[in-house]
Amino acid sequence: MKWFRKKNAEESPSEPKSPSEKKEQVELKDPVIENLHKRIEEAYLPDQILPVARDEYERLLKTEKSSPEFAIGQNYLEFILSLPWNSTTKDDLDLTRAKEVLDARHYGLSPVKERILEFLAVKSLHSRQQAKILLADDEVIARENLSIIFEQDGFAVRAVANGIEAVAAMENDPADILVTDLKMDGMDGLQLLQEVRRRWPDTGVIMLTGYATVKSAVTAMMKGADQYLGKPVNLTKLRDYVMELLTKNQRIQHLRGPVLCFSGPPGTGKTSIGKAIAEAMGRKFFRLSLAGLRDEAELRGHRRTYVGAMAGRILQGIEKAGVRNPVIMLDEMDKVIQDFKGDATSVLLEILDPEQNSSFVDNYLGLPFDLSGVLFIATANMVERLPAPLRDRMEEIEFSSYTLSEKQQIATRFLIPEQLRQHGLSPKDFDLLPEAVRSLIVDYTREAGLRGLEKQVASLCRKLARKTLADGEGAGVLTVEAADIKEIMGTTPHFNTAAKTEPKVGLATGLVWTENGGEILFVEAVKMNGNKQLILTGSLGEVLRESAQTSLSFLRSNAERFNLAPDFFEASDIHVHLPAGAVTKEGPSAGITIAIAILSMLTDRPVRPDVAFSGEISLLGEVLPVAGVREKVMAAARAGIKTVILPKQCDYAVRSIEPEVLENIEIRLVERLDEVVELALI
Structure with a gap:
């Protein structure tokens, strides 16, 4: 239904219009305004968002286009429409492919890869579980009809005649959704509801009754029922309620999984492992650097009352990703500045808390946005610098130092061929012997990660490029030995502390x-x-x-x-x-x-x-x-x-x-x- 104002059908075409009505007609014909209206109606906005968008649109109609408020309102509506309220990507939980992606991107890090594969295995098992519905009704026909309907929808259905049998069925195998009649022998629906809420609080409960009254509905809702329907049952509403509760139940189960925190020295591959996880799962990825962050408005946004207000970096990133379940890497979390001027970690407490982030409110948007589908991965060099409540919300995965042999393999397989290509050289024209690579690692780097090694390999490639031009191309394969490294690279930049050779007192x-x-x-x-x-x-x-x-x-x-x-x-x-x-x-x-x-x-x-x-x-x-x-x-x-x-x-x-x-x-x-x-x- 068109809900903006239209010309009255009974109004005479020749009747003169007032200046305000003429202005309104002009505004309604504006293509920008018409396009906004069309997009609002076709965006399938959530129930709590659609009325706000319509109200903002109505306010925009009454605002002069030359007014600053018009641009503010238009930008706000554009931002609402640009957010992926319903758009998600389906997870690819093939563990074999995930292992291949992780192994192709990184050599070593076996404990880290194992923990990530465990994380994906748990998600895979959750996704394979068939949703279970328990029907409790003393009418045989009602049980049979609802069983047929839900089985056709792909649910695993069990049907019982009263509350006592329902409790026994729940003890044997708890259901995700309970659909129960109010009046039953032995144990009625309200008694069953109290027992379920006490023992299985995550199970969604829909109460049905042929004696629907306001009082019974209020009583059922106060005792913990999620929805209340009268008989004869409106099957469309019942299905909608079941899907809504099932989505909520699955979200609660999903959120029990941890927020991963990669900790370890610089250059050990924390950020790139995060990208590999997103690639393995088939999700969008974006990195949010928190280094030097002081103002919590950077994450939560500014209120629209401020000039130049905009949304926080969390919602901006989700807008760019185009889906509401990307992988968000909160990089350098231990570098967040905490002082008397501000503490952005307070916002992170909400973002990373499964009980709160399903209704995250950005100051600019002013409406709840569900972040429960986002996979957050944090990185930190020193987790000891993080506040204790923030550490409590995450599971730490430690990235250890690379061993000498791991560095040698990584340099030989990845770093040297890549750097040779970047410097205009062909890997086929150079042969760096294992002893030369070892000398480059031991004598010219002093780190746990690989960044320093990559810089030294790049320096070696620059010197080899110059030597290639000096000697002339086509001189054959150049073999680099350990003795050549010091001649090419020059003096060792580090003083390596070595053990003393003679015993000393004190x-x-x-x-x-x-x-x-x-x-x-x-x-x-x-x-x-x-x-x-x-x-x-x-x-x-x-x-x-x-x-x-x-x-x-x-x-x-x-x-x-x-x-x-x-x-x-x-x-x-x-x-x-x-x-x-x-x-x-x-x-x-x-x-x-x-x-x-x-x-x-x-x-x-x-x-x-x-x-x-x-x-x-x-x-x-x-x-x-x-x-x-x-x-x-x-x-x-x-x-x-x-x-x-x-x-x-x-x-x-x-x-x-x-x-x-x-x-x-x-x-x-x-x-x-x-x-x-x-x-x-x-």
């Missing part, structure tokens, strides 16, 4: 984890005449300072056990230093390293140079667990360490490390500092 080797992976760190301790001061230098954080205090207190309280003079600290100062003072150091993993360095200095027993430590110490001498074990062991292997001493409680983390990483490393697990002393001091 010098212990610790293992630390940074944003760029694992590293080794030396701890030095000396004693001098003084007045009982513990001097700590090396740009240490508060936790490291407390670790040093704890180590010294344990040694003082157990002086006899370690053959120390009881008054060794009475007229002395002890200085503990961690070199590279320009780099801030923090974390609870250097306790036993500091204790061993101090004990070595006090007993004049040197520390084995091929041993490295990681673990915290308690006041009772217990060795406490630490994180980042894999990266620390890899750092020890690069530095030439032969033995790594770790807390006993890190046993599970050690067992999950690839055999390749542990190939030349001996892992010793300890529970007390006494065990560390026996292994470390000569």
Whole structure:
């Protein structure tokens, strides 16, 4: 039905029009306005959105085209019509294809790929389940007729005669939708409704009755019924109600799945894995960088009362994607700025909460938009920087550092051929031997990911391009050996920290984890005449300072056990230093390293140079667990360490490390500092 004003059919054609009526006729003939009206009626807008669009259209008709309000209203209507209220893409949940896509895009990352395939497998099983309807009615004909109708619609239907049988059927296999009569013997519809709401709250309930009254309808709805219909049943309405409740039920089941958060060092493939997931599922993808985000209006939009107001970046991205179930990657989430000027993470709490994002309200739109179909994937280098409530809404998937062999395979298969092509060279004309690639990785990169390696490969290709022009094309295949790398690339840009070759008193080797992976760190301790001061230098954080205090207190309280003079600290100062003072150091993993360095200095027993430590110490001498074990062991292997001493409680983390990483490393697990002393001091 046309709902805008039209000329009265009984009105005489020759009757003169008032100026306002003439103006309205002109406006109605405006093609822009007519097109907006047509689009509103053909857009199949949701029930709660359509009246708002019509009201805005009516307001637009009464507004002068030259007025700023006309442009604001027109832009608002255009935005409503541009949003994909009903447009979705069907998920491709073929696990074999998904595995092929992930393997083709990335080498390694086996634990990450496995978790993603598990995620897709759960979605695939949910999509294959046949919707189940339970019919409870004491009339045989009503049960049979409704059973035939719903079975033809593709539902799995069970029919029972009363509430008692319905409860038994629900206990055996809970249904998605319950359609029940109000008046039944044994247990009536209201009693059944209360039992279902208590035990199966997610099941949708539609109440039917031949004695429909306002009072009975209100009572049923107050006790938890989702819909109420009188008999004889309007089958069209019943089907619509069933589909509405089924969609809601499936959304609730779907939302129980996690929001994935990829964490790990830069350059490990977090963003590109997100793209691969979207490709494997056949969904649209867009990336939203949160780095430096301060204003929550960037995500939620500005109210239309402001000049130049626009929607937030979430709805803008969905508008560009053209579907309401894309994959949205919230990149660099740990770089969101949180200060007195604003905190955008409060909006993320709503966006990532399954209980809230089904009715997300953008300030500009002012209407609820369902984000429950969106697959959100967050990335962060340090999840510890995220607020605890935000971390609680996500499942963390850790991206570990690449091993040397993985980097070598990735460089050989992907990076080198691609960079050669980008620099106008043919991969057939160059042969980089494995030793040359290994030298490029070990001597010219110092990272957990691949970005630095890609830059060095690009630098090598530029130098090879120049050499090709200098030598002349057609000179045959150029073989690059390990010795040629240093000649071509020049001086190594990094100073690689290596293990000491000779044992020294008061010098212990610790293992630390940074944003760029694992590293080794030396701890030095000396004693001098003084007045009982513990001097700590090396740009240490508060936790490291407390670790040093704890180590010294344990040694003082157990002086006899370690053959120390009881008054060794009475007229002395002890200085503990961690070199590279320009780099801030923090974390609870250097306790036993500091204790061993101090004990070595006090007993004049040197520390084995091929041993490295990681673990915290308690006041009772217990060795406490630490994180980042894999990266620390890899750092020890690069530095030439032969033995790594770790807390006993890190046993599970050690067992999950690839055999390749542990190939030349001996892992010793300890529970007390006494065990560390026996292994470390000569």
